[in-house]
Amino acid sequence: MLESLSNSLQSALSRLRGKGRLSEADVQAAMREVRLALLAADVNVxxxxxxxxxxxxxxxxxxVQKSLxxxxxxxxIVYEELTELMGGEQARIQMAAKPPTVVMLVGxxxxxxxxxIAKLGLAFRQHxxxxxxxxxxxxxxxxxxxLHVLGKQVDIPVFDMGTDANPVDIVRQxxxxxxxxxxxxVLVDTAGRLHIDESLMDELDEMKRVIQPHEILLVVDAxxxxxxxxxxxxxxxxxxxxGVILTKLDGDARGGAALTVRAVTGCPIKYVGLGEKIEPLEPFHPDRLASRILGMGDVLSLIERAQERIDLDKAKEMEARxxxxxxxxxxxxxxxRQVRNLGPLDQVMKMIPGMNKIKGIENVDLNDKRFIRxxxxxxxMTKAEREDPSIMNASRRRRIANGSGTTVRDVNQLLNQFEQTREMMKKMTGMGKRLNRKGAMGALKAMGGLGGLPGLKDLPQIPGGEGAFSGGSEGVGGKSRHHRSKKKRK
Structure with missing residues (x-):
C-alpha cells in the first residue's frame, strides 16, 4: 500500500536523520526530493x-525541540503536514438524530x-x-x-424491486x-456509468431529493x-x-488519490477498502496513514484489529498452557490461525514500527498459502501425534505428507518451527517482566511459526537510530549476538 511513495519519501528524509545541524541547503535538497516523490506519486501539482x-x-x-x-x-513536520493534507482528523459518519440514517453511495x-456497500453494512452491523x-x-x-449474494454473506437484508422498476421508486419503497x-x-447502491453523463446525474439528483440522505459517499478506485x-x-x-470511500487502497503503490482528494475537493476520506475479502471497511485515519507512509508503523490500527479479531478467551487458555x-x-x-485473523501477514508486519528498517525483510516469505499448508x-495428524510430536517417525511423516498434499520436507519444517516456538515460549515464561526488547523481537519472529520462515532467521538486528525498536549503535538490546558469543568463547 502506497509502497512507491513511502520508499521515495523515506529515502528523501533519510539523509537528514542523524545530523546534528541542518543548513538551509540541506532542507532545500530534501524538499526537492520530497517534491519529486510526490509528483511521481501522481499528487496534484x-x-x-x-x-x-x-x-x-x-x-x-x-x-529544535530538545528531545529531537x-x-x-x-x-x-513532514508527518504533521501529511496528516493535515489528508484531513487532519478522522471524519465520521453523521448519524441521524431520528433513525434511520440514510447513506447513498455514488460513483x-x-x-x-x-x-x-456490503462492507460498509458489515461495519455498521459490528457496531x-x-x-x-x-x-x-x-x-x-x-x-x-x-448485492443479494454479498448481503447473504454478511447477513444483512437486501431490498429490490427487480430490473424493470424505476430507481427513484426503488429508493422510495x-x-x-x-x-x-x-x-x-439504509444503504443505497446506485447505478454507475463508464463516464459521467447528464442522465446519471439527473437520476442521482432526483434520488437525493426523494430520500434526503444524511451522507452521500463517493466510491472511487484509489x-x-x-x-x-x-x-x-x-x-x-x-x-x-x-465523504469519499477509497477502494483498492492496498493495491495503490503511488498514493495520488489518498493525498490529493481532500485538498482538491474538500471532501474528507471516511473509509478505505483493503483486500478482496468481505471484511468491514476500515475508517480512514490520516495520522495513521501518514505514519505508515513515513515508515513509522501503525500500532493503534494493529491493536484495534487484534481486539476485534482475536479470541481473548482462547488466548488466555493458550497463555496458561x-x-x-x-x-x-x-x-x-x-x-x-489467530495470527491469520489479523489479515495478510505482509500488511501486519508493515504496521509494526521499525520493520521497514530490517534489511532483507522484503525477501521473507509472508504468503498466506504457507499458513494454509x-x-x-x-x-x-492423529490426536496422539498433535499431543506428543516426539512419536513422529519416518512412516508417520510420510503418511501426514500424503494426507495433507505436501512433502515430508514441509512436515519436517513445520515440526522444527514448532520446536523453535516452544523453546521461545519457555524462555519468555522464564524471563517474565524482565523480557527485553530483543526478546520481544524474537517472540515476534516466532509468532505463527515465523521463526522458521525462509530468510527471517538470518535477518540482522535492527540498526540503531530512530526506529521504534532501536537500542543503540549496535542494534536492539545494545550489544550484538556476535559480541556476546565471542565473549562467551573467551
Missing part, C-alpha cells in the same frame, strides 16, 4: 507546491460500489446497528444479484421497507490516481458529496 512550501517554511529557522535532532524535527462503474441494503442499480447486468423492518441505517480526484470534483459540484509447559501442536495451530499438515 498545486497540492505538491503548497505542501513543500509549508514544510520548508516550518523547517527553516525553527527552534534537527533531522527528526523535519520528519515530524463510476468499476469503482467497487456494490462490494463497498450494533441494523442496516438495510437497497439495490437501486437496475442497469448493470447482475448488479442486484451480486426502500425507505418504507426500512421502517417496516426497524432498520436504523488506483486511478488523479482521475479519481477529477471524478470526485465533478460529483461534489453536482451532488454535494459529504505456555506457562505450564504444555504447549502442543493444537496450540501452535490455534496460534497461527501448515494448517493442512497439523489437521492430517
Amino acid at each position: 498545486k497540492v505538491v507546491r503548497d505542501f513543500v512550501d509549508r514544510v520548508r517554511e516550518r523547517a527553516v529557522g525553527q527552534d 535532532t534537527p533531522g527528526q524535527q523535519v520528519v515530524k 463510476l462503474q468499476g469503482a467497487g460500489k456494490t462490494t463497498a 450494533q446497528h441494523r442496516p438495510l441494503l437497497v439495490a437501486a442499480d437496475v442497469y448493470r447486468p447482475a448488479a442486484i444479484d451480486q 426502500g425507505m418504507l421497507e426500512a421502517e417496516r423492518q426497524g432498520a436504523d441505517v 488506483m486511478t490516481g488523479q482521475d479519481a480526484v477529477h471524478v470526485a470534483e465533478t460529483f461534489h459540484q453536482r451532488l454535494g458529496v459529504t 505456555m506457562r505450564s509447559s504444555s504447549f502442543t501442536l493444537n496450540d501452535f495451530q490455534e496460534m497461527f 501448515m494448517d493442512a499438515i497439523i489437521s492430517s
Whole structure:
C-alpha cells in the first residue's frame, strides 16, 4: 500500500536523520526530493507546491525541540503536514438524530460500489446497528444479484424491486421497507456509468431529493490516481458529496488519490477498502496513514484489529498452557490461525514500527498459502501425534505428507518451527517482566511459526537510530549476538 511513495519519501528524509545541524541547503535538497516523490506519486501539482512550501517554511529557522535532532524535527513536520493534507482528523459518519440514517453511495462503474456497500453494512452491523441494503442499480447486468449474494454473506437484508422498476421508486419503497423492518441505517447502491453523463446525474439528483440522505459517499478506485480526484470534483459540484470511500487502497503503490482528494475537493476520506475479502471497511485515519507512509508503523490500527479479531478467551487458555509447559501442536495451530485473523501477514508486519528498517525483510516469505499448508499438515495428524510430536517417525511423516498434499520436507519444517516456538515460549515464561526488547523481537519472529520462515532467521538486528525498536549503535538490546558469543568463547 502506497509502497512507491513511502520508499521515495523515506529515502528523501533519510539523509537528514542523524545530523546534528541542518543548513538551509540541506532542507532545500530534501524538499526537492520530497517534491519529486510526490509528483511521481501522481499528487496534484498545486497540492505538491503548497505542501513543500509549508514544510520548508516550518523547517527553516525553527527552534529544535530538545528531545529531537534537527533531522527528526523535519520528519515530524513532514508527518504533521501529511496528516493535515489528508484531513487532519478522522471524519465520521453523521448519524441521524431520528433513525434511520440514510447513506447513498455514488460513483463510476468499476469503482467497487456494490462490494463497498456490503462492507460498509458489515461495519455498521459490528457496531450494533441494523442496516438495510437497497439495490437501486437496475442497469448493470447482475448488479442486484451480486448485492443479494454479498448481503447473504454478511447477513444483512437486501431490498429490490427487480430490473424493470424505476430507481427513484426503488429508493422510495426502500425507505418504507426500512421502517417496516426497524432498520436504523439504509444503504443505497446506485447505478454507475463508464463516464459521467447528464442522465446519471439527473437520476442521482432526483434520488437525493426523494430520500434526503444524511451522507452521500463517493466510491472511487484509489488506483486511478488523479482521475479519481477529477471524478470526485465533478460529483461534489453536482451532488454535494459529504465523504469519499477509497477502494483498492492496498493495491495503490503511488498514493495520488489518498493525498490529493481532500485538498482538491474538500471532501474528507471516511473509509478505505483493503483486500478482496468481505471484511468491514476500515475508517480512514490520516495520522495513521501518514505514519505508515513515513515508515513509522501503525500500532493503534494493529491493536484495534487484534481486539476485534482475536479470541481473548482462547488466548488466555493458550497463555496458561505456555506457562505450564504444555504447549502442543493444537496450540501452535490455534496460534497461527489467530495470527491469520489479523489479515495478510505482509500488511501486519508493515504496521509494526521499525520493520521497514530490517534489511532483507522484503525477501521473507509472508504468503498466506504457507499458513494454509501448515494448517493442512497439523489437521492430517492423529490426536496422539498433535499431543506428543516426539512419536513422529519416518512412516508417520510420510503418511501426514500424503494426507495433507505436501512433502515430508514441509512436515519436517513445520515440526522444527514448532520446536523453535516452544523453546521461545519457555524462555519468555522464564524471563517474565524482565523480557527485553530483543526478546520481544524474537517472540515476534516466532509468532505463527515465523521463526522458521525462509530468510527471517538470518535477518540482522535492527540498526540503531530512530526506529521504534532501536537500542543503540549496535542494534536492539545494545550489544550484538556476535559480541556476546565471542565473549562467551573467551
